[in-house]
Amino acid sequence: MGIKEMFPPLGEIEEERLLLGSKAATLNALAAKGFHIPPGFVVTAEAFERGGPGLTEALNEAADRTGHGPFAVRSSAAAEDLPGASYAGLYETFLNVTRDDLHDGIRRCLASAAQDRVAAYQSTLSTAAQSAPAMAVLIQQMVQPLAAGVAFTANPLTGNRHETIVTAVPGIGETLVAGDDIGEEWTVRGEDAVCNRSADTLNAAQALEVAGLARSVELQAGAPQDIEWAIDAAGVLFLLQARPMTALPEAVDWVAPGKGLWSRNFRLGEWLPDPMTPLFEDWLLPRIESGFLDGMQADAHVRVPFRYASVNGWYYNAPPVPSLRVLAGVILESRGRAPWFLFNALFRVSHNPAAAHRAVLGDLELEWRNELLPAYRRLVRKAEQDIDSATRNGLIELVDTICKQAGVYLWSLAIVGGSAWKMESALARFWQKHLSGPLHGTAPGETGYQALLRGLSVTTPGHAPHAVYSLDWYHPTAGEATPENHGQDARPAPGMAEALSAQRIDAEATARKALMDQPRVLAQFNSLLGVAQHYAVLREEQAHDLSLGWPVLRRCARRLGEQLVAAQVIDDPADIHFLTLEEASSPSPRHRPPVVSRRRTWQQQRRLDAPLTLGEPARIVGDPIARAVEAARTSHDLPEGAIVGHPASTGRVTGPVRVMHGPEDFDSFLEGEVLVAKATAPAWTPLFARAAAIITDGGTLAAHASLVAREFGIPAVVGTGDATRRLRTGQRVTVDGGAGIVVPVQIPSSRPPVT
Known part of the structure; x- marks a missing residue:
C-alpha cells in the first residue's frame, strides 16, 4: 500500500x-x-x-x-x-x-x-x-490565527433558530473553548450583525462571514451546528471543527395573547424583572389584580379589568379593548363618575396637572396617607402575630388578604404616584416650548428640564427590610438578602444632595428670570413646577411601601412549604413556589408535582430575551417605547455597537460596567461602576449612591430606575431591551442619559487588526 x-x-x-x-x-x-x-x-x-x-x-x-x-x-x-x-x-x-x-x-x-x-x-x-x-x-x-472562536447556528440560551451566535478571541481559540475567556460576542440575524460584547477582535463583515460558514455547515448537516473556526494573518477563514449542538432548548415564540399592544414594562411588569414562578402566577397575581379592581371600584365606581397574561412565563399586560359597548357599560355602572374620574386621572393630568390635582388626585393622596397606608400596616402587624399559630387554611387566608390589600395599594400607586411621569412629560413640553431657546447654552439649558426635578427631599426612611427585587415571592426581600443594609440610607449622600438641590434651585431661578416678561406664562410655570415636583417625591413615597407585606408572605410560603415536606409532597420548603395553588392548598401524598421539570423550565425562561412589547399598537396611541427608541436612533449618528433606549436621566459619563442579576450580586458592586440590570425596584436603591450611571433592559420614564437616577443626579438609559446580554462586567461604556444612548468604549489594541 x-x-x-x-x-x-x-x-x-x-x-x-x-x-x-x-x-x-x-x-x-x-x-x-x-x-x-x-x-x-x-x-x-x-x-x-x-x-x-x-x-x-x-x-x-x-x-x-x-x-x-x-x-x-x-x-x-x-x-x-x-x-x-x-x-x-x-x-x-x-x-x-x-x-x-x-x-x-x-x-x-x-x-x-x-x-x-x-x-x-x-x-x-x-x-x-x-x-x-x-x-x-x-x-x-x-493555522496561526489572528482571531479564532466558536459559532452556534441557534442561540444556545433561548433556542432561537434564527440567530447565529459568534464568539471570538485574539489568537488561538483554546482559551475560549476551555472556558478561560468569555471572548467577544456577536448575534447575527440574517444579514444583520450586532456586537453584544466588544473586544476589538472582529468587525461586522467578519462576523457575518463566520456566521455564513456556520449556516452552510448546518445546511449540509440538517441540524443546528456548533463550529470552531479561525482567521489567519491573510484574512482567510478556516473551519476547524463541526458538531451537532447538544442540550439545545426548544425555540419559543413571542406571540401577543390578544389584540392591541402588550407590554411587560407597565403596572406590575416593572416589579417583575424575571419570569413568574408557577405559584405566584397561579395564586398571588390573580389576588393582586383583584385588589387592584377593588381600588378602582372604590374610587371610580367601576371595575374595568386590565388584560394580563403570561407569555413564556413573563408577565405582559394591555389596556382593555375600547368599544362603544364597553364605554356605555362604564358610564352606566359608575353612574357617570368614571368618565369624570378618568378624564382627570388619565387625560387632564398630562395637560393641566394642577387642575387634576385639585379635582381628584389631591383627595386620593390624602386617602392614601390617612386610610390606605395605615390600614395596610395594621394588616401586616396582625398577620405577623397570627402566622406562627395559623393552620394551613389560616395561612392561605393570610396570603389572600395581604395580596388583595397590596392590589388596592397598587391601584393608588398607579393613579396617584403614577401621575408623576405624566406631569413630568407636561413639564418637558413646557420647557421645550418656552425655555429651551432662551436657556440654550446655559448650564440649566444643557441639563434640560430634569434639573428642576433633582435634589428633591423624599421623606421615606432609609433602606427598608421589606424592599424587594421582585414582587414574585420566590425572591428574598432586602431584609433576607442583604440584612447588613437595613440601616443604610437609600438617599444621596449629604454633599451630593446639597449639590443637586443647589443645581435645582439655580435652574428654577434661571427659568423664572427667563419668563419674567411673560407673567401669565410664569404663573403657569410655577403651578406646573409645583405639582411636578410634589408628585415626583410622592411616587417614591408610595412605591416604598407597596411590598410592605412581602416579608409576611414569604414566611407564609415557608410555613406552607414545611407542611408539604412533612406530608412528603415536596422535598424542600422552597419547592412550593413550583406548585399550583390547588397542589399547595389540597396536597395529595399520592401525587408528587413535577417540581424539578418546572424549575428547569423557569430557569430556561429566565435566560430568554423577552421583548418589551408584543402585538400591534392602536393607531391613535402607538407604541411609546418604539417611538422613544426611534427618536434616539434618527436624531444621532450611532457608532457601531451602540445600545439605544429611553433617555431617562440626563448626563454623560464613562465607566466600567457591572451586570447585576439580583441581591446576590449587591456586595460585588463598586463605587463608580455603571449598574446594568433587567430592571430595578426599591431593593436596588442603595446601589444608586455608588453608581456612575444606570442602564436597564426594561422601564420607562415612570420606572424606578428613571425616577431614582434623577434624584441621585446620575445618567440613566432604560428600556434598552437586552443591555444585560450585550454588555459584560468590566467593559467600559459611555452612557448619555439625555440622548438615551450607550456606546461601548473601544480600547486601542496592541495587536494588528484582523483584515
Missing part, C-alpha cells in the same frame, strides 16, 4: 465513520464538499498499532504532503461530538507539534482514551455510546 493510500488527505478518505471517529469523519466529508479546512490526515488506532517499521516513514511523508508544520494532533472518537455524547474536553489535544514529535503526540493522544475521567463520563451514556470502538487521531497543519 502506498503512502497516500495508507494516510490519504482529508476529503479523500474512504474509511468508515466508526474507524475515523466523528470529528475526522465530519471534516473529511465537509472537505470533500469544498469547505476550507486545514489540510490533514487521519491515523486510526489499528494503523498505529500495526504500522511496524514503516509507520514513521509513512507519517513523515503524510506530514510533508500536509504542510510545513507545526501540526495540531487532535482526538477523533466514534462517540465524540454526537448529539447525546459530546465528550467535550475529555481527550487530549496537542498544538504546535513538530514533525519529529508527531509519533509521540499520536501515542499520547490515543492513550488519553484510557483516562479515568473518560470512563466516568462513559458510565453516564447509552450502551451504544459506551461500546464505540477506539478512537483515531486527526493530524492537521496548524
Whole structure:
C-alpha cells in the first residue's frame, strides 16, 4: 500500500465513520464538499498499532504532503461530538507539534482514551455510546490565527433558530473553548450583525462571514451546528471543527395573547424583572389584580379589568379593548363618575396637572396617607402575630388578604404616584416650548428640564427590610438578602444632595428670570413646577411601601412549604413556589408535582430575551417605547455597537460596567461602576449612591430606575431591551442619559487588526 493510500488527505478518505471517529469523519466529508479546512490526515488506532517499521516513514511523508508544520494532533472518537455524547474536553489535544514529535503526540493522544475521567463520563451514556470502538487521531497543519472562536447556528440560551451566535478571541481559540475567556460576542440575524460584547477582535463583515460558514455547515448537516473556526494573518477563514449542538432548548415564540399592544414594562411588569414562578402566577397575581379592581371600584365606581397574561412565563399586560359597548357599560355602572374620574386621572393630568390635582388626585393622596397606608400596616402587624399559630387554611387566608390589600395599594400607586411621569412629560413640553431657546447654552439649558426635578427631599426612611427585587415571592426581600443594609440610607449622600438641590434651585431661578416678561406664562410655570415636583417625591413615597407585606408572605410560603415536606409532597420548603395553588392548598401524598421539570423550565425562561412589547399598537396611541427608541436612533449618528433606549436621566459619563442579576450580586458592586440590570425596584436603591450611571433592559420614564437616577443626579438609559446580554462586567461604556444612548468604549489594541 502506498503512502497516500495508507494516510490519504482529508476529503479523500474512504474509511468508515466508526474507524475515523466523528470529528475526522465530519471534516473529511465537509472537505470533500469544498469547505476550507486545514489540510490533514487521519491515523486510526489499528494503523498505529500495526504500522511496524514503516509507520514513521509513512507519517513523515503524510506530514510533508500536509504542510510545513507545526501540526495540531487532535482526538477523533466514534462517540465524540454526537448529539447525546459530546465528550467535550475529555481527550487530549496537542498544538504546535513538530514533525519529529508527531509519533509521540499520536501515542499520547490515543492513550488519553484510557483516562479515568473518560470512563466516568462513559458510565453516564447509552450502551451504544459506551461500546464505540477506539478512537483515531486527526493530524492537521496548524493555522496561526489572528482571531479564532466558536459559532452556534441557534442561540444556545433561548433556542432561537434564527440567530447565529459568534464568539471570538485574539489568537488561538483554546482559551475560549476551555472556558478561560468569555471572548467577544456577536448575534447575527440574517444579514444583520450586532456586537453584544466588544473586544476589538472582529468587525461586522467578519462576523457575518463566520456566521455564513456556520449556516452552510448546518445546511449540509440538517441540524443546528456548533463550529470552531479561525482567521489567519491573510484574512482567510478556516473551519476547524463541526458538531451537532447538544442540550439545545426548544425555540419559543413571542406571540401577543390578544389584540392591541402588550407590554411587560407597565403596572406590575416593572416589579417583575424575571419570569413568574408557577405559584405566584397561579395564586398571588390573580389576588393582586383583584385588589387592584377593588381600588378602582372604590374610587371610580367601576371595575374595568386590565388584560394580563403570561407569555413564556413573563408577565405582559394591555389596556382593555375600547368599544362603544364597553364605554356605555362604564358610564352606566359608575353612574357617570368614571368618565369624570378618568378624564382627570388619565387625560387632564398630562395637560393641566394642577387642575387634576385639585379635582381628584389631591383627595386620593390624602386617602392614601390617612386610610390606605395605615390600614395596610395594621394588616401586616396582625398577620405577623397570627402566622406562627395559623393552620394551613389560616395561612392561605393570610396570603389572600395581604395580596388583595397590596392590589388596592397598587391601584393608588398607579393613579396617584403614577401621575408623576405624566406631569413630568407636561413639564418637558413646557420647557421645550418656552425655555429651551432662551436657556440654550446655559448650564440649566444643557441639563434640560430634569434639573428642576433633582435634589428633591423624599421623606421615606432609609433602606427598608421589606424592599424587594421582585414582587414574585420566590425572591428574598432586602431584609433576607442583604440584612447588613437595613440601616443604610437609600438617599444621596449629604454633599451630593446639597449639590443637586443647589443645581435645582439655580435652574428654577434661571427659568423664572427667563419668563419674567411673560407673567401669565410664569404663573403657569410655577403651578406646573409645583405639582411636578410634589408628585415626583410622592411616587417614591408610595412605591416604598407597596411590598410592605412581602416579608409576611414569604414566611407564609415557608410555613406552607414545611407542611408539604412533612406530608412528603415536596422535598424542600422552597419547592412550593413550583406548585399550583390547588397542589399547595389540597396536597395529595399520592401525587408528587413535577417540581424539578418546572424549575428547569423557569430557569430556561429566565435566560430568554423577552421583548418589551408584543402585538400591534392602536393607531391613535402607538407604541411609546418604539417611538422613544426611534427618536434616539434618527436624531444621532450611532457608532457601531451602540445600545439605544429611553433617555431617562440626563448626563454623560464613562465607566466600567457591572451586570447585576439580583441581591446576590449587591456586595460585588463598586463605587463608580455603571449598574446594568433587567430592571430595578426599591431593593436596588442603595446601589444608586455608588453608581456612575444606570442602564436597564426594561422601564420607562415612570420606572424606578428613571425616577431614582434623577434624584441621585446620575445618567440613566432604560428600556434598552437586552443591555444585560450585550454588555459584560468590566467593559467600559459611555452612557448619555439625555440622548438615551450607550456606546461601548473601544480600547486601542496592541495587536494588528484582523483584515
